[in-house]
Amino acid sequence: MFGNKTKGNSPIGILKLLLMVQQSPSKQVQKHAGFTLIELLVGLIIAALVITPLLGFMINILQTDRREQAKARSEQELQTAAEYIRRDLDQAVYIYDADGVEAIKDQLLNETDKKPILVFWKRKFVPDILPVPTGTDGKNCNGDCNDTFVFSLVAYYLITDDGTTDNVWSGRARIGRFEIQDSAKTDDGGVIGGGNDPDTGDFQIDEDTPKRAKRSPGFQFDLSALSGNSLTEKMNNWKKTDEAYTNSADVLLDYIDHTAAAVPAEEDCPSDPKWQVVPSSDATYGFYACVDSDTHKTAQVFLRGNALGRLNNKNNIPEYDANISTFFPSVQLEATGSGSLILN
Numbered sequence: 033m034f035g036n037k038t039k040g041n042s043p044i045g046i047l048k049l050l051l052m053v054q055q056s057p058s059k060q061v062q063k064h065a066g067f068t069l070i071e072l073l074v075g076l077i078i079a080a081l082v083i084t085p086l087l088g089f090m091i092n093i094l095q096t097d098r099r100e101q102a103k104a105r106s107e108q109e110l111q112t113a114a115e116y117i118r119r120d121l122d123q124a125v126y127i128y129d130a131d132g133v134e135a136i137k138d139q140l141l142n143e144t145d146k147k148p149i150l151v152f153w154k155r156k157f158v159p160d161i162l163p164v165p166t167g168t169d170g171k172n173c174n175g176d177c178n179d180t181f182v183f184s185l186v187a188y189y190l191i192t193d194d195g196t197t198d199n200v201w202s203g204r205a206r207i208g209r210f211e212i213q214d215s216a217k218t219d220d221g222g223v224i225g226g227g228n229d230p231d232t233g234d235f236q237i238d239e240d241t242p243k244r245a246k247r248s249p250g251f252q253f254d255l256s257a258l259s260g261n262s263l264t265e266k267m268n269n270w271k272k273t274d275e276a277y278t279n280s281a282d283v284l285l286d287y288i289d290h291t292a293a294a295v296p297a298e299e300d301c302p303s304d305p306k307w308q309v310v311p312s313s314d315a316t317y318g319f320y321a322c323v324d325s326d327t328h329k330t331a332q333v334f335l336r337g338n339a340l341g342r343l344n345n346k347n348n349i350p351e352y353d354a355n356i357s358t359f360f361p362s363v364q365l366e367a368t369g370s371g372s373l374i375l376n
Contacts, residue, residue: 106287106339107361113285114363117333123154124369126267129325130312135268141210145193149310150321155371156184161216161224161245183253184213189281190319203346204338205290205318208281216245249275263375289318289338289360291352329369336362
């Protein structure tokens with residue numbers, strides 16, 4: 033009885049049983065976390081419905097901000113340009129009206145894409161240029177030079193070429209400033225910036241002198257030599273020299289409106305008939321002036337920009353429309369010259 037052992041209870045049998053249990057696969061199904069294809073599709077649709085309006089909203093905000101920045105920049109540049117023109121006109125001694133501009137336009141830059149709008153003579157301030165003492169011995173400033181004035185002719189143009197030549201400008205319209213001037217002269221007739229000739233008295237103070245005080249090619253102005261009985265007749269008979277101009281019109285302001293139709297209507301000049309609109313024909317609604325043809329010393333200037341030119345391709349710049357009028361800022365100024373010309 034003691035010698036017989038049950039086979040299933042032997043140590044070897046127990047070990048075999050454990051090995052069989054260890055090697056047999058678990059019948060319990062293991063579940064893995066994840067989404068079904070339908071769940072993914074539903075999630076994508078919901079995400080698209082939420083993100084699309086938000087994306088459109090953000091794009092609209094960015095576009096609005098860009099348009100507002102363009103408008104603000106145009107307004108700021110218009111104000112800056114108007115202040116520059118006002119300071120220029122403050123030095124005027126004679127402002128040409130429409131008849132005068134027409135009379136001398138062939139003496140100015142002769143280019144079809146440049147229309148002269150505001151043309152005037154002024155006394156230009158040239159600082160620190162006259163040696164003390166003057167004369168053949170006064171060739172150097174020695175840190176102490178006097179200021180002087182010279183006559184200069186200034187013309188503001190509306191430039192309407194498409195800007196494709198240099199691809200710098202908007203391709204719409206811009207304002208350019210052209211100026212020629214006389215040389216600065218000493219009390220004894222010496223010409224500043226003319227060279228270093230001790231026999232003629234012409235001399236140059238420093239390398240910058242020709243830029244500041246040398247006569248521009250084409251410039252001449254002698255009121256007594258101009259034909260005519262009145263000041264207006266004399267000024268309308270002004271002629272340049274035979275020299276070719278070396279100066280060009282420097283761009284003062286770009287993105288000027290050049291709407292073909294008179295929409296909106298231009299600002300009216302004062303009702304007094306002495307005021308003339310410049311130009312008198314081929315109206316320009318982005319840049320024009322009203323000039324007092326009696327005194328030739330006062331002018332009103334009107335500027336209108338096109339902020340949308342900053343946002344669109346130069347071949348697709350919108351013209352003025354009442355629905356987008358805020359993108360066509362305007363400014364006007366009035367200035368009276370502080371000097372005058374007197375017939376002897």
